[in-house]
Amino acid sequence: MNDEQPDIVDWGLFEKNRSELGPGFIRILSYFREDGSKSVAQIEEAMREENTPALVIPAHTIKGEARQLGAEPLAKIAELIESTARLCVETHRFPDELVPQVVELRNLFDQTVHLFDRATNPLMTRSGQAGFGRKVTNQNFGRI
Template sequence: MSYRDLPLISDTDLATARRELGSALPRILGYYRQDGVTSIHAIENAMQARSATALVLPAHSLKGESRQLGAERVAELSQYLEMTARRCIEDRTELPDALAEDVRGLRSLFHETMTVLERTIGTGEAPPAARAPVAPSPPASIARPRPAGVAPQRPVFGRRAV
């Protein structure tokens, strides 16, 4: 079954998201828009560069986020892009030329989906970029004392002290 044969939005999945996220759903929808645009841009760049490796992660991310909100067609197309890229990596082959048509259609499909989701959900909150910044963490001198037996944190994630 092609992604084109699926409903644009899964009412069941959207109802689940509405129930689980409640009043946070409009804010999550704003994040989905931002992340989706970023993922689509990365997918388009990967296709232009003919890089299957660069295509996998943004397609995977877009697939997961789309499924959470019931964006069925976008999720299915993203999954197709991701799986095709993974197969190309495993087989050590180039991305097929025919994939470019699907990548070109992804942006308009995403915008169509966003229009329907925003109309259905509404956007009761300001987009994340318009909200006040989060207060920084307190300095280490004010931080809570470390419980006995807990190792100190490394200054930089993943790096060991020399």
């Protein structure tokens, strides 16, 4: 998992929070998945509708949750969207320049959720392995 895309998730922070939160960590991940998905959709809708104020809260939500889980690149894009939207609200303009970041936000969110799932779901880790006698690599699932 670390060798594919090490720059998307800080696995050290992810595992630290996983061990500190114990069984509640999976619940936190489910909140991230649900809230993040809604927030990304709200940001995309705000961009389509050119509703600058509607960009701020969902971007802020993703930023905080991503940082808590070690997904700093996702948090940085959300932070850029949030800060740019706040500035544009003050100057009464729409941030057209954020379109590439909003597209990247969706892609990075999806990739991050996939990596989190692989790190926490033993079925995803094993799905590519067929037959008997294959070594299972995710034997630390659920262990604190």
